[in-house]
Amino acid sequence: MLILECPYCGIHAEETELHAGGQAHIKRETVGADDAAFEAYLFTRANPRGVHLERWRHVNGCGKWFHAARSTTTLEVFGTYPAQTLTPPDDIRAAITAKHPDWSFEGWQGAT
């Protein structure tokens, strides 16, 4: 059972305090978008083997949404950061590339 540190309240919360919200950094498509772009926004999600950027909510806690950079294979957590950002902050990128030198946000399957 995972532990993630909520970047807002600093609690190292176990999974039962959290709610998983799927892939992070999805760009909203709406009126005006073509069918393909809208379908991708609604239904297509990355499922990388390795580094992933995810949304979590500290639901049994401060109630805030945050993002986590995590390995889907080893469950190593590279860091968590507030959800109010379009891209992962530099310290998170550095923590990831320290372990996975070839990784880049731009090359991540979920990047749009």
Next chain:
Amino acid sequence: MSTRLSTGGRLLDKTKQVTFQFNGRRLRGLQGDTLASALLANDQMLMGRSFKYHRPRGVVASGAEEPNGLVNLGRGGTFEPNARVTTTELFDGLTAESQNHWPSLDFDVGVLNNYASRFMPAGFYYKTFMAPAPAWKHLFEPLIRRAAGLGKAPKDRDADRYEHFYAFVDVLVIGGGIAGLQGARAAGQAGAKVMLVEQTAHWGGRAPVDGVEIDGQPADAWVKNTLQQLENMDNVTIRSRTMGAGVYDHGYALAYERLTDHAPAQDIPRHRLWRIRAGQIITATGAIERPLAFAGNDIPGVMLASAVRDYAVNFAVSPGDRTVVVTNNDDAYRTAITLKQAGLEIPVILDARPNGGGALADQARALGVRVENGKAIASVKGGKRVTAVDICAQAGEGSVLETIDCDAVAMSGGWSPVVHLWSHCGGKLLWDEGEAHFRPNPDAAPKGAQGQDFVITAGIASGAMDSAAVLADATQAGKTAAVRMGHIAPDMAAPKADAEEPAPLLPVWKMPQGAGYKLRSKMWLDFQNDVKVSDVQLAAQEGYESVEHTKRYTTIGMATDQGKLSNINGLAILADSLNEAIPAVGTTTFRPPYTPISMGSIGGDASGDLFQPVNQTPLHQWGSDNGAYWEPVGHWRRAYCYQRDGETVEQAVHREVLATRNSLGLLDASTLGKIIVKGPDAGKFLDMMYTNMMSNLKQGKCRYGLMCTENGFLTDDGVVARIDEDTWLCHTTTGGAARIHAHMEEWLQTEWWDWKVYTVNATEQYGQIAVVGPNARAVLEKLGGMDVSKEALGFMEWKEGQIGGFDARVFRISFSGELSFEIAVPASQTRAFWDALHAAGAEFDATAYGTEALHILRAEKGFIMIGDETDGTIIPQDLGLHWALSKKKDDYLGKRAQQRIHMTDPDRWQLVGLETTDGSTLPDGAYAVAEGVNANGQRNTQGRVTSTYHSPTLGKGIAMGLVWNGPERMGEVINFPMLDGTSKTAKIVSPVFYDPEGKKQNV
């Protein structure tokens, strides 16, 4: 025979007799016995029957690895099947029954399977019951279900209670043998917060049984001293009868504490499941002895050599008077020496190694025991009990050299470290050629949240094979764990114990080496599931090359013991059959729990009244006192209706509907969600959340709104009130408050975080009461306070003020078509307000109504209900709610999705009313059929019922439904087949059945 010895019994209190029952017989044991040792002391070697062939089974081990000795324990509310006799502590009044036999343990009909065993090899079921298909359902499956399964399922509700406990430690040490004790001591002295758990009631593990000396003292004394030291450390917690059950991601571990299994009378939780978060976990889980595979090795009386020794030393019980020892390693000689010193006979020690054993063998010989090197058991004789063994050369094909009378056999195939907890979370294994076992690979440990190693093995669980090595390894493990948690390693030397130099072990996977089929088909690998050497060989021959496939095909290792005894031997046979090295074949996956834990402990507090939280409104008690017939709505309990003396539920509902239509109804609407949305951007935000426009709602006004998800489907509805310039109050459905609040917060926090909007879920701050019916205004005027006249408070308006002295917000909205006021008062005063309404309303026959009357009232008016007319696939357009879709707005959640091709398809079913031609009521969910059949040969459909009621107001059945092209087909009659083969016909009508002009609500 097995019997109690006059010497030994280090775990017994011989002054305290205990009585218990086995299969209805009253027996005696001693305080400190396990059920296994007490049964053996009463010469009850036969304890059960095997799973497939119903062969007689006696106890083979002395601990958690026991595959055979399983019993039904207790009665009624404390009944439990598949209890292991070896881990069941004896107590006064214990009752046990053996399993898997009929009519009795001694005479069992199922044993016929045994005589047919050559027709029931591995995969028998798969091969035999393939065809014809109907035979499976009607013949084979019922037969197999009756025959299969160990034990019985409990029939009564569990009388015990259970609990969890959350613990947080630096270092969790699993296993209370000398390795665990020493590891905990080292980590504890470093200052780490340590928890040490041991699955049995006793500390020290095998060391005291094996006569180990530590730092010049007998192991028992060292254990006692070390425990004392640990107890004196404030930073160390120790728990016996607590099994490390599983190791999970990020340092999470479960430990299973058995509080009352050994003393059931206490009124405390039976089991406590510890949910531990540990920085480091030391697994000092010991090792398990391997059986040897020889013909007849499953006959009661054949036991692990270490178990024989345990029974003698710990419980003063000898499994037999004449015990043949058979081994491939030095350790089993200890058993021979122990028994010999207790005055029992050892007719021979058969050592499969051509050159025999080392110092321990010399010691045995010096005691006058006959030792035969290079010899093996050709087969064991006996039925329900060993009577003799045929001996042969290990190297040959099993020609019998000699038959030796005996009543027990002590076997040892070497020791395998218990790697389960190491492996649960991904720790890898190495194959050790010398010891012929898998041991943890310290370079491939389970990884924690930071990518760090978080499990360390200690002692024989690491593969350290003598006490000196065990203690050195454990000391290091304790220090390493503490250092990893930021402490400084104590200057502590490992305690001293004698190193041993045993003669090397010889891997022996079958006995004799060249055994033919006849012998191999009598060599058991899995005692509980009846898997033999020949079965694994057959699986390999039939192409089951993967160990995981072989496991499932033969069922090896799938019994309640999860292959603790059988796995390595099975693997070795499979590897041999495939001509592969053992490590190339690999192991099956080790999954938690280590041994079965109770379902009750997993549930913890969540049983009975506490199974789930029940949300109660401020009027819950009134409902309970006034005949409320409760229904769950989300986690809320709402009154479906309030039954009066002698009324049926249906009668109560109809009375409530008519009272409301004719005079005055009162509804507890407290469960409706109430979310406050405030801020400079609140209007803009609500325009995104709702399909209709909320930003232009005037202060003091209310508007009904629809909410869709981003994929266009309706998710909630409710009335929105504008409170002031930048504040709105959004009502949600009963189940929707928390969900919609979370939905709003998600969009605010993750998409429009620059918008200035705050939300608060104020649902429970207010109780809300709907005052409904022609006399609604009259009762409020009687209570006095704010002006609720048509002029002062028009339809779809709200006002704040006082009614009857209560602070109130009054919303003039109607979900019934009647004159209606929904009144919110503080929750702590809701009961008083409700009572005041009833008192003032007595002259109007004020009638509390429940959710079913609410449903009928709204259905009579054609109002939709989220969850009835919607099911997660319905868009507003399906329900004729186009008027609620703002055309002025560029965007709202769901707008783009509602433009997708499937959403604009004219063939989507549309909401209509349905009126049966005979006045009866349609069943909920009924489908209307159309001409022809679909690709699967099923009748085509053209609609379905979404809500259906008998309307007491109209005296007939009314329904709402979704029908293909429905609104264009008014007056048409469609056909609904019933489950009993009949059918009902219904006319398509407007969904508004009552007061279509809305005269009643607008007064």
Next chain:
Amino acid sequence: MSNAVSALQGVSSAGFATVTEAGLRGMITLRGDHNAASLRQAVTDIVGVDMPEVRRCTRAGERAAAWMSPDELLIMVPYADAPDVVARLSAALEGMHGLAVNMSDARAVFMVEGTAEGSAREVLAKLAPVDMSRAAFTQGMFRRTRLAQAAVAFGAVGDDAFELICFRSEAQYVFDLLSMSAKSGSQVGVF
């Protein structure tokens, strides 16, 4: 008003720890930027307590301010004072983006206190995934979490005394959970 009643009307139970419903409490949800001077000033001037740090609750007599999230505080005052405090807070926040709502009736408050028989910490450690050891959970701390399946918040008001807040509708569930966990004989003996 005199006819206001708390969810369980002061019910209590005694085991190795005592569990008591504390009765009505004035509670105000205050949302706004914690760094805004006007909000900080309002907390100190109107509530009369220090602005709480993350995961803490500051108290002065019957008044308290608890950290709920980066933009939310829970203000506690005597029940009868709540409407007035809401009005004063709202006035103080005039001009900034903020929200003060009276939530006094939306919740129930319980006191869980240890006895000579056992520790209140153990009652909570049976139900919440929180380190309740003395070293980890100290006086003044305030934690939102779950108690079995209910959302709660609790704070340490003494060495072995806790104040726990839950939704009013779940008061019975929470009381039953706490009482069962505090039953005599089920002490764990680790704190």
